[in-house]
Amino acid sequence: MHLLQITDLGSADVCEIWNIAKTQPKTMTGTVAWSFQGHGIRTRTTFIQAFRDLGLAFTELPNLLKTNERTADLAGYLDDFYDLYVIRESDHERLTEFAASTRRPVINAMSSRGHPCEVLTDAYYVETKLRPIASAKVCLWGPPTNVFHSWHELADVLDFCVVHVRDRQFHQKKRNVRFTEALPTAIDIVITDNGPAAGDAPSRPLTEDALAHMGYPRLLPTPPFLIGRELSFDPLSYPNFVGYQQKNLLLPVQRAIVQYALGS
Numbered sequence: 327m328h329l330l331q332i333t334d335l336g337s338a339d340v341c342e343i344w345n346i347a348k349t350q351p352k353t354m355t356g357t358v359a360w361s362f363q364g365h366g367i368r369t370r371t372t373f374i375q376a377f378r379d380l381g382l383a384f385t386e387l388p389n390l391l392k393t394n395e396r397t398a399d400l401a402g403y404l405d406d407f408y409d410l411y412v413i414r415e416s417d418h419e420r421l422t423e424f425a426a427s428t429r430r431p432v433i434n435a436m437s438s439r440g441h442p443c444e445v446l447t448d449a450y451y452v453e454t455k456l457r458p459i460a461s462a463k464v465c466l467w468g469p470p471t472n473v474f475h476s477w478h479e480l481a482d483v484l485d486f487c488v489v490h491v492r493d494r495q496f497h498q499k500k501r502n503v504r505f506t507e508a509l510p511t512a513i514d515i516v517i518t519d520n521g522p523a524a525g526d527a528p529s530r531p532l533t534e535d536a537l538a539h540m541g542y543p544r545l546l547p548t549p550p551f552l553i554g555r556e557l558s559f560d561p562l563s564y565p566n567f568v569g570y571q572q573k574n575l576l577l578p579v580q581r582a583i584v585q586y587a588l589g590s
């Protein structure tokens with residue numbers, strides 16, 4: 327199984343990954359190749375901890391896909407050494423091409439098109455700490471990004487609705503996504519995102535007044551967040567900021583994704 331985008335999963339796969347995340351880590355055998363373009367601070371921390379927890383050996387292959395080498399040759403030379411690839415690569419097409427070339431599962435640890443592991447973790451938080459995702463009122467706040475693209479896919483796969491507040495020029499027709507410029511009410515959780523994936527799209531910083539209008543929802547900014555860009559205030563001063571504790575869940579969910587990809 328590859329996990330390049332959320333739509334690689336069905337709803338039963340998502341439930342299974344979330345169920346595995348609730349269990350103690352298993353001891354497994356195998357070797358993981360990992361390659362993280364850029365800083366990848368949190369994702370690197372938790373994925374590597376996940377490999378350790380599972381007893382997996384792991385080798386870094388810096389900039390694995392940042393060469394002109396054919397993906398078929400990379401896979402041809404490497405596949406016998408590895409059981410799984412975990413790759414952060416902005417070029418989603420190149421990542422997809424590699425996944426089509428290798429005999430091993432590939433996990434997308436973030437590309438320009440999606441961030442499936444992050445969004446499976448965000449939604450796991452909603453499901454386990456707030457309320458079943460099907461009835462949760464989730465508000466996405468911000469321009470078109472990889473994280474939001476994965477949220478839209480998850481809403482499609484699990485068949486629940488999200489509201490997405492963004493500039494009118496970026497409204498689209500998507501199943502289970504309601505785009506708006508107006509402030510929604512009675513929201514359970516607001517998720518912000520930004521970063522290179524947003525390109526030049528204008529950023530409308532989320533304000534404390536907007537949160538009050540929405541009923542003081544939990545606030546989950548996707549790190550790294552910037553005050554003055556996606557947020558107009560320091561979220562540490564907001565009582566329902568859940569960012570730090572929520573990101574702890576990256577570890578069990580990424581561990582579960584690795585276990586699932588390796589067919590445990």
Ligand SMILES: NC(=O)NCCC[C@H](N)C(=O)O
Nearest residue numbers: 368471520521522523549550
């Ligand atoms: N800790 C993370 O993995 N953060 C995700 C950053 C997402 C942001 N849209 C980016 O592309 O940089």
